[in-house]
Amino acid sequence: MSKLKEKRRSQILIASLQAIADKGFHSLTLQDIADYAGVSKGVTNYHFKNKEDVLRHLLEWITDKIYEKEYNAIQKETTAIGKLTAYVNAAFSTPAENKRFFRVYIDFLGQVRHNSHFKDINDKFYENCWRIGNEIVTLGQEEGIFPEMDKQKASISIRALIDGCLIQWLMREQDELHEYYKEICLETLKSSLMNQNIVSQ
Amino acid sequence: MSKLKEKRRSQILIASLQAIADKGFHSLTLQDIADYAGVSKGVTNYHFKNKEDVLRHLLEWITDKIYEKEYNAIQKETTAIGKLTAYVNAAFSTPAENKRFFRVYIDFLGQVRHNSHFKDINDKFYENCWRIGNEIVTLGQEEGIFPEMDKQKASISIRALIDGCLIQWLMREQDELHEYYKEICLETLKSSLMNQNIVSQ
Amino acid sequence: MSKLKEKRRSQILIASLQAIADKGFHSLTLQDIADYAGVSKGVTNYHFKNKEDVLRHLLEWITDKIYEKEYNAIQKETTAIGKLTAYVNAAFSTPAENKRFFRVYIDFLGQVRHNSHFKDINDKFYENCWRIGNEIVTLGQEEGIFPEMDKQKASISIRALIDGCLIQWLMREQDELHEYYKEICLETLKSSLMNQNIVSQ
Amino acid sequence: MSKLKEKRRSQILIASLQAIADKGFHSLTLQDIADYAGVSKGVTNYHFKNKEDVLRHLLEWITDKIYEKEYNAIQKETTAIGKLTAYVNAAFSTPAENKRFFRVYIDFLGQVRHNSHFKDINDKFYENCWRIGNEIVTLGQEEGIFPEMDKQKASISIRALIDGCLIQWLMREQDELHEYYKEICLETLKSSLMNQNIVSQ
DNA sequence: GATGAATGAGACTTCATTCAT
DNA sequence: TATGAATGAAGTCTCATTCAT
Numbered sequence: 144m145s146k147l148k149e150k151r152r153s154q155i156l157i158a159s160l161q162a163i164a165d166k167g168f169h170s171l172t173l174q175d176i177a178d179y180a181g182v183s184k185g186v187t188n189y190h191f192k193n194k195e196d197v198l199r200h201l202l203e204w205i206t207d208k209i210y211e212k213e214y215n216a217i218q219k220e221t222t223a224i225g226k227l228t229a230y231v232n233a234a235f236s237t238p239a240e241n242k243r244f245f246r247v248y249i250d251f252l253g254q255v256r257h258n259s260h261f262k263d264i265n266d267k268f269y270e271n272c273w274r275i276g277n278e279i280v281t282l283g284q285e286e287g288i289f290p291e292m293d294k295q296k297a298s299i300s301i302r303a304l305i306d307g308c309l310i311q312w313l314m315r316e317q318d319e320l321h322e323y324y325k326e327i328c329l330e331t332l333k334s335s336l337m338n339q340n341i342v343s344q
Numbered sequence: 345m346s347k348l349k350e351k352r353r354s355q356i357l358i359a360s361l362q363a364i365a366d367k368g369f370h371s372l373t374l375q376d377i378a379d380y381a382g383v384s385k386g387v388t389n390y391h392f393k394n395k396e397d398v399l400r401h402l403l404e405w406i407t408d409k410i411y412e413k414e415y416n417a418i419q420k421e422t423t424a425i426g427k428l429t430a431y432v433n434a435a436f437s438t439p440a441e442n443k444r445f446f447r448v449y450i451d452f453l454g455q456v457r458h459n460s461h462f463k464d465i466n467d468k469f470y471e472n473c474w475r476i477g478n479e480i481v482t483l484g485q486e487e488g489i490f491p492e493m494d495k496q497k498a499s500i501s502i503r504a505l506i507d508g509c510l511i512q513w514l515m516r517e518q519d520e521l522h523e524y525y526k527e528i529c530l531e532t533l534k535s536s537l538m539n540q541n542i543v544s545q
Numbered sequence: 546m547s548k549l550k551e552k553r554r555s556q557i558l559i560a561s562l563q564a565i566a567d568k569g570f571h572s573l574t575l576q577d578i579a580d581y582a583g584v585s586k587g588v589t590n591y592h593f594k595n596k597e598d599v600l601r602h603l604l605e606w607i608t609d610k611i612y613e614k615e616y617n618a619i620q621k622e623t624t625a626i627g628k629l630t631a632y633v634n635a636a637f638s639t640p641a642e643n644k645r646f647f648r649v650y651i652d653f654l655g656q657v658r659h660n661s662h663f664k665d666i667n668d669k670f671y672e673n674c675w676r677i678g679n680e681i682v683t684l685g686q687e688e689g690i691f692p693e694m695d696k697q698k699a700s701i702s703i704r705a706l707i708d709g710c711l712i713q714w715l716m717r718e719q720d721e722l723h724e725y726y727k728e729i730c731l732e733t734l735k736s737s738l739m740n741q742n743i744v745s746q
Numbered sequence: 747m748s749k750l751k752e753k754r755r756s757q758i759l760i761a762s763l764q765a766i767a768d769k770g771f772h773s774l775t776l777q778d779i780a781d782y783a784g785v786s787k788g789v790t791n792y793h794f795k796n797k798e799d800v801l802r803h804l805l806e807w808i809t810d811k812i813y814e815k816e817y818n819a820i821q822k823e824t825t826a827i828g829k830l831t832a833y834v835n836a837a838f839s840t841p842a843e844n845k846r847f848f849r850v851y852i853d854f855l856g857q858v859r860h861n862s863h864f865k866d867i868n869d870k871f872y873e874n875c876w877r878i879g880n881e882i883v884t885l886g887q888e889e890g891i892f893p894e895m896d897k898q899k900a901s902i903s904i905r906a907l908i909d910g911c912l913i914q915w916l917m918r919e920q921d922e923l924h925e926y927y928k929e930i931c932l933e934t935l936k937s938s939l940m941n942q943n944i945v946s947q
Numbered sequence: 948g949a950t951g952a953a954t955g956a957g958a959c960t961t962c963a964t965t966c967a968t
Numbered sequence: 969t970a971t972g973a974a975t976g977a978a979g980t981c982t983c984a985t986t987c988a989t
Contacts, residue, residue: 151952167458169370172979183954188981190952246457253451255515257368265515299512299525300532304501307508311500314456314466324500331501335536348969373962384971386965395963553973569860571772574958585975590960592973652856657917658849659770667917701914701927702907702934709910713902716858716868726902733903737938750948775983786950788986797984 152190155180156201163201164243168250199260202251205244206268212236213275223283227332230275234305235325238318245313273298280336289336297336304328353391356381357402364402365444369451400461403452406445407469413437414476424484428533431476435506436526439519446514474499481537490537498537505529554592557582558603565603566645570652601662604653607646608670614638615677625685629734632677636707637727640720647715675700682738691738699738706730755793758783759804766804767846771853802863805854808847809871815839816878826886830935833878837908838928841921848916876901883939892939900939907931 158180163171173194177184191197216233217226235241255262276298283289305328312324359381364372374395378385392398417434418427436442456463477499484490506529513525560582565573575596579586593599618635619628637643657664678700685691707730714726761783766774776797780787794800819836820829838844858865879901886892908931915927 147952168454170458173981174979184956185954185982186952189954194980246454249450250454252511252515253369253447253454256447256517257371262515262517269512269516296528296531300505300509300528303508303512303528304505304532305508306511307504307506308501310453310507310511311470311504314453314463315470316457316463327497327501327504330497331505331536334539335532338535338539352969374964375962378972385973386971387969389964390970549973570856572860575960576958586977587961587975588973591975596959648856648859651852654913654917655771655849655853655856658919659773664917664919671914671918698930698933702911702930705910705914705930706903706907706934707910708913709906709908710903712855712909712913713872713906716855716865717872718859718865729899729903729906732899733907733938736941737934740937740941754948776985777983780951787952788950789948791985792949 148190151186152200155187155190155197156204159197159201160205160243160247163247163250168247168254195258198251198254199258199264201247202261202264205247206264206271209234209244209248210268210271210275214271217275217278223279223286223288224333226279226282227336228329230279230301231305231325231329231332234309235321235328238321241309241321242313245309249310249313269302272302276301283336290338292336300335301332304331349391352387353401355383356388356391356398357405360398360402361406361444361448364448364451369448396459399452399455400459400465402448403462403465406448407465407472410435410445410449411469411472411476415472418476418480424480424487424489425534427480427483428537429530431480431502432506432526432530432533435510436522436529439522442510442522443514446510450511450514470503473503477502484537491539493537501536502533505532550592553588554602557589557592557599558606561599561603562607562645562649565649565652570649597660600653600656601660601666603649604663604666607649608666608673611636611646611650612670612673612677616673619677619680625681625688625690626735628681628684629738630731632681632703633707633727633731633734636711637723637730640723643711643723644715647711651712651715671704674704678703685738692740694738702737703734706733751793754789755803757785758790758793758800759807762800762804763808763846763850766850766853771850798861801854801857802861802867804850805864805867808850809867809874812837812847812851813871813874813878817874820878820881826882826889826891827936829882829885830939831932833882833904834908834928834932834935837912838924838931841924844912844924845916848912852913852916872905875905879904886939893941895939903938904935907934 155176159171159176162175162179166175173187174184176187176197180186187194187197191200213230213233216229220226220229251261251265255265273295277294279301280289280292280294280297284291308324308328312320356377360372360377363376363380367376374388375385377388377398381387388395388398392401414431414434417430421427421430452462452466456466474496478495480502481490481493481495481498485492509525509529513521557578561573561578564577564581568577575589576586578589578599582588589596589599593602615632615635618631622628622631653663653667657667675697679696681703682691682694682696682699686693710726710730714722758779762774762779765778765782769778776790777787779790779800783789790797790800794803816833816836819832823829823832854864854868858868876898880897882904883892883895883897883900887894911927911931915923
């Protein structure tokens, strides 16, 4: 595929993301995409097979982008706590960015059961997230600050809490609570991961 | 409102829930509702202002029902751990029931930002959930098994983890992981709530 | 299906036939059908599954109607020549009616290879036509005016000549040649069926 | 017009014929033509005024080609029966070739009434066909094996039967009946042309 | 000469809502 | 109360044609 074509596709994806962020996933029309991209109505169908194809690529793009940012963030840290903190900070970037991406992501989650492509992309995203969790937990155990535990379970719970907190924050529509929810997320993660007693259960 | 009228409305809500559970929130048509309710197409508009009005009442109904079940579950227990376990068990009832309600709930979450009624109903649901969390945490502290902590924060994180785990489980579409995710949820909650050290942070 | 519904479907088929007769098969739009039927745009999709479904029923309707008319015509005659003449007269009814039906029929023939339903309907029409041919040939042999011959072959050639003549007449777009082509058709049929010599070949 | 230009136009016509043969007249797109010709999408509009212009030239090309083949075939024979047989043999060349050309031809017939250019081309084709018929009938009368008859009528009926048989064969989509229909066509023609009795009518 | 990205008219279809019965 | 036929707005998608490169 040519550079130009690739650029157009990217432009359409960005336009779609912005349009969805503004108007919502399910009211997104091809006309919206065209308007946001500043092109004509037929352009989306020219560059993508159909609307679903746009959305599929968009989901892939945003999950990749989220993962990438989070992965890069933890690479800059050398301690388990540092990485954990960086992970949560990256996940809770800013209210604007979280809204921009997470609103769209929630709509995708609602479509996962109707679209196996969406499911596959989300499954891949989960696996990437768990890998981050696993890296943090492994390091924490090497450092001796995390007790023995099932790493897969821990990784799952880390991502579940991050998503759960972000969704709850998003639903409340109070930007000023962003910092508060970030704290709750990080504290709860530290607390659960560093607990020496409960582990034996 | 007459008994009959009330019964018809309830019948329509149940039909809508089942129709959404089968076909999805966004492909739900008034014809679907009529078909599932075994009535004619005009009946929904006769008993509700419009489609949105049906959905609003449906969201209210399912969040009330979820809360009620969870509230009743913890009332049967007398210890903090008992109540916490009962809460998680009630939230993770069965794969079938979780899918039935949570799929619909996720779709509603996607609409919260476009519909202030949905937001209000969800806010009320969160408050109910936090009240359950608060009750558990308060009892645990009285029992001396939970350390001092910010009860509101704890309540928020409890619900966030439950939702986060249920959503992640739902997205993976593997019914057999239901028990596994329930364990993860409960263990993580216990671990984070009972941690003596981290609390002081 | 209710009487009313049946009537509406019939109304739509008639409107479609007239619209195609005026505008052509391939430029027929659902809007045309609605306009000709004097109803709104959505009505066709309400009474038929889709446009193709309308066309399928239309083809069935016109082939049935043509066959019926031809069949009834030959039943009124008692001799082979009388029946043959009646058959050709019925097939060549009037320029207006021939145009009305045959133009549409030719367009359907072009679609037979893309639509197995159309093929099935046309196959049934051919069988009905051959049955008429067979009846005429059988009677003619009983009367002793037609020699021994393969009845199936004769039936096939009778219909082929009728269609071939009508199509050629239609393509020339000279209404005044209608009677001329009818004569050609009938004379050729008589000539070929009554030939005593060639039979032995 | 340059050689190269002429070659390109021919290449596009052949590509169009094949594309129509495969995909059908009415689903033919300029993209199809480009794909079949192995050139880019704009090329057709470069060498022809528009799509209709391509089709017009295509119709001219195939009717000329059919006529030419049939004409050449009868020139090789010296007797009326020989020429008649050669004519039918040429018309019923092979199942593959008949499908290739006749499917396209039927679709053109459906368009004749919407396009006077198509009508003119088809009229010319008919005249060519009648000329062949006339030649055969004239020779047969000279040979004394055909009785006196209206040559124009005979020529018309010859072509009508050939087209009628080919169309009926084509619609049934059973390649193995090709020989059978050819026989029917030839036998019926002989029978009708050689009949001594009926002529006087 | 040739390309193919872009345009935008227009087709089919769906479906919430209305309203006569 | 209840029905379901009818409406028509709005969406997706196709594709002939144009035109800058």
